[in-house]
Amino acid sequence: xxxxxxxxxxxxxxxxxxxxxxxxxxxxxxxxxxxxxxxxxxxxxxxxxxxxxxxxxxxxxxxxxxxxxxxxxxxxxxxxxxxxxxxxxxxxxxxxxxxxxxxxxxxxxxxxxxxxxxxxxxxxxxxxxxxxxxxxxxxxxxxxxxxxxxxxxxxxxxxxxxxxxxxxxxxxxxxxxxxxxxxxxxxxxxxxxxxxxxxxxxxxxxxxxxxxxxxxxxxxxxxxxxxxxxxxxxxxxxxxxxxxxxxxxxxxxxxxxxxxxxxxxxxxxxxxxxxxxxxxxxxxxxxxxxxxxxxxxxxxxxxxxxxxxxxxxxxxxxxxxxxxxxxxxxxxxxxxxxxxxxxxxxxxxxxxxxxxxxxxxxxxxxxxxxxxxxx
Amino acid sequence: xxxxxxxxxxxxxxxxxxxxxxxxxxxxxxxxxxxxxxxxxxxxxxxxxxxxxxxxxxxxxxxxxxxxxxxxxxxxxxxxxxxxxxxxxxxxxxxxxxxxxxxxxxxxxxxxxxxxxxxxxxxxxxxxxxxxxxxxxxxxxxxxxxxxxxxxxxxxxxxxxxxxxxxxxxxxxxxxxxxxxxxxxxxxxxxxxxxxxxxxxxxxxxxxxxxxxxxxxxxxxxxxxxxxxxxxxxxxxxxxxxxxxxxxxxxxxxxxxxxxxxxxxxxxxxxxxxxxxxxxxxxxxxxxxxxxxxxxxxxxxxxxxxxxxxxxxxxxxxxxxxxxxxxxxxxxxxxxxxxxxxxxxxxxxxxxxxxxxxxxxxxxxxxxxxxxxxx
DNA sequence: ATTAACCAGTTAATCGATTAACAACGGTAG
DNA sequence: CTACCGTTGTTAATCGATTAACTGGTTAAT
Numbered sequence: 001x002x003x004x005x006x007x008x009x010x011x012x013x014x015x016x017x018x019x020x021x022x023x024x025x026x027x028x029x030x031x032x033x034x035x036x037x038x039x040x041x042x043x044x045x046x047x048x049x050x051x052x053x054x055x056x057x058x059x060x061x062x063x064x065x066x067x068x069x070x071x072x073x074x075x076x077x078x079x080x081x082x083x084x085x086x087x088x089x090x091x092x093x094x095x096x097x098x099x100x101x102x103x104x105x106x107x108x109x110x111x112x113x114x115x116x117x118x119x120x121x122x123x124x125x126x127x128x129x130x131x132x133x134x135x136x137x138x139x140x141x142x143x144x145x146x147x148x149x150x151x152x153x154x155x156x157x158x159x160x161x162x163x164x165x166x167x168x169x170x171x172x173x174x175x176x177x178x179x180x181x182x183x184x185x186x187x188x189x190x191x192x193x194x195x196x197x198x199x200x201x202x203x204x205x206x207x208x209x210x211x212x213x214x215x216x217x218x219x220x221x222x223x224x225x226x227x228x229x230x231x232x233x234x235x236x237x238x239x240x241x242x243x244x245x246x247x248x249x250x251x252x253x254x255x256x257x258x259x260x261x262x263x264x265x266x267x268x269x270x271x272x273x274x275x276x277x278x279x280x281x282x283x284x285x286x287x288x289x290x291x292x293x294x295x296x297x298x299x300x301x302x303x304x305x306x307x308x309x310x311x312x313x314x315x316x317x318x319x320x321x322x323x324x325x326x327x328x329x330x331x332x333x334x335x336x337x338x339x340x341x342x343x344x345x346x347x348x349x350x351x352x353x354x355x356x357x358x359x360x361x362x363x364x365x366x367x368x369x370x371x372x373x374x375x
Numbered sequence: 376x377x378x379x380x381x382x383x384x385x386x387x388x389x390x391x392x393x394x395x396x397x398x399x400x401x402x403x404x405x406x407x408x409x410x411x412x413x414x415x416x417x418x419x420x421x422x423x424x425x426x427x428x429x430x431x432x433x434x435x436x437x438x439x440x441x442x443x444x445x446x447x448x449x450x451x452x453x454x455x456x457x458x459x460x461x462x463x464x465x466x467x468x469x470x471x472x473x474x475x476x477x478x479x480x481x482x483x484x485x486x487x488x489x490x491x492x493x494x495x496x497x498x499x500x501x502x503x504x505x506x507x508x509x510x511x512x513x514x515x516x517x518x519x520x521x522x523x524x525x526x527x528x529x530x531x532x533x534x535x536x537x538x539x540x541x542x543x544x545x546x547x548x549x550x551x552x553x554x555x556x557x558x559x560x561x562x563x564x565x566x567x568x569x570x571x572x573x574x575x576x577x578x579x580x581x582x583x584x585x586x587x588x589x590x591x592x593x594x595x596x597x598x599x600x601x602x603x604x605x606x607x608x609x610x611x612x613x614x615x616x617x618x619x620x621x622x623x624x625x626x627x628x629x630x631x632x633x634x635x636x637x638x639x640x641x642x643x644x645x646x647x648x649x650x651x652x653x654x655x656x657x658x659x660x661x662x663x664x665x666x667x668x669x670x671x672x673x674x675x676x677x678x679x680x681x682x683x684x685x686x687x688x689x690x691x692x693x694x695x696x697x698x699x700x701x702x703x704x705x706x707x708x709x710x711x712x713x714x715x716x717x718x719x720x721x722x723x724x725x726x727x728x729x730x731x732x733x734x735x736x737x738x739x740x741x742x743x744x745x746x747x748x749x750x
Numbered sequence: 751a752t753t754a755a756c757c758a759g760t761t762a763a764t765c766g767a768t769t770a771a772c773a774a775c776g777g778t779a780g
Numbered sequence: 781c782t783a784c785c786g787t788t789g790t791t792a793a794t795c796g797a798t799t800a801a802c803t804g805g806t807t808a809a810t
Binding site: 057059060061062063064065066067068073074075077083084085087088089094095097098099101102104105108109110111112113114115116117126128129130131132152153154 | 485
């Protein structure tokens, strides 16, 4: 104990388990056991080893070396389609992460957020150099190079929302019917002039008004499903899809993009009386646009969001009508599924979570009810 | 080469760099170079190696083994004082993470969020088994066992807010003067009956009204500094601190806690006319309490928050007067500092970021102006 | 003609641990 | 007295890569 004085200063050179073994006069196996299986040696010796470790400044078994030998790292990789610094601006994702965390921390696992790198040179990502036990993919387009990079790592994967992978369990919602319910709500109120504010149609989301051609070429299954849902509802109501319903693609899931989209849509000759936004973030932007344009919501314009994240954020200036989806649970299921498959346990290949249309204060019947399309 | 046909299906057993070397008929060193230093071999051979790799299903050099050999992992550890699933509920932290991400991703590094484990058995954390190149500590009490666990890893560390570590660069704000400005604002408006809604005084934050004794025993330097700031202002205004100003400690940085605190404070015989909350989250709870109690803000009760995070969240039902601090920049600086010290570059040992009192709509002069203390 | 630089790879040591198989030893039972 | 056992440690193989030093053969420069 008195020796603490001279060994107090942190030694500059790395102390290894072997050094500690030498200093204590035992084998490395015994030192390893002292840390990992206390029952395999006498309490006295173990204590002596731990004491020596402290006086030597040994930081404990090196995690990397241990990982190499043991064959696992103790951390789950999470992939987001965009830059990390944007990811945290996405409330749905943060909620999702919270769910993943809940699962991870009960298993004692850490979370590793893998940076996607800039959009242009996506390939240059840390995906194939980062040590993780498996990946959780959060809503990425199937043609995103990051996806194939992750798949090529041949680690267990769980996919959320997108893409559908043969080899990986899926956690998500029924996007088509969720979207349909949103559109039906509007249609049911009497709206006939609708507009859609869409998320990216694919990795190379270019933004702007999307014609039928581009809609057909959309690679994102999630967005396709939602468009399909909107379209089904529109068609059932006698509208012609997509001719009667303009779709504006946003390049990013940010309120600013939603605002731009809304301005574009609303400045058309026969502007929509109601807008369908594919996220609450975009819907928030629509609200800004409406305010800027002097339009009252819902008097002059009805609006349905998607996600139901604004409530969690107390963004209560306007209570948004929206499609609720359980982000937290999605994260938790995804985390649990990955952990299970790491443990070699069987995993539900397709977990669909419930959604629900939450009618709040941004939707009502159109001011001047346009005459029904037929008769 | 013809064998490519039968090796097309993903082999179940792990393919190593050595296998690939054997299959290609070159040394492991050359294969390694094919991945890491293309200039060290001919383009043709490299291509042949890569092709063979694909047909063999070789996922690229194992990150763990590479990490062991190279001596670094390519990821930054981030420590939060509470469970991960709570962490994401803390908007200040999310903003901070966003800043850290910005720094990390320009350096191509990933972020590893280390789970703290449950409050009671804190020691059982992944901190000493997780592979990272360094730690960023986000606002932890100096007596938190997690802190010493991190320090004992002997990796580069950067501290945000708390605690002050001899050995680690610090990024934060001047908590005392920031807090003072908040109290002075209230005092300047004429308030004389103040109440403080505090964050945890130490790791073992027990919550509830804190007497002078407990305030003295507070171990959290950040909270101490803020209390000091409030106290200085109060004293300068002729009040007696802490006798005249009740302090309620919240066990967690959650609106619900703030609400409970406010209810306790406001139900006292001579309730405060103004409340100082140490975070916007807590302030949000105060708003809830006021609404529940039928008190109008700011008519019946003034309120100053801390952080200025509600704005970012559009929690605009009430524009909160608060002390703004630059969470994002804090994260970015912390990230950059850690990256710099990993690179062996010198780092500013103490980076203080500016704060600013933002007077909005939750503060005004007290309804019945209490007579100025002197004349 | 001689030295130097270069090319395209290879050899072998090394990173820091874990763990199956084995050994030494004192004690106990038959 | 021998056989068997449980306890406490040790030996040595192994995890999957990286990289300094080296090799044999060219080419360019002095």
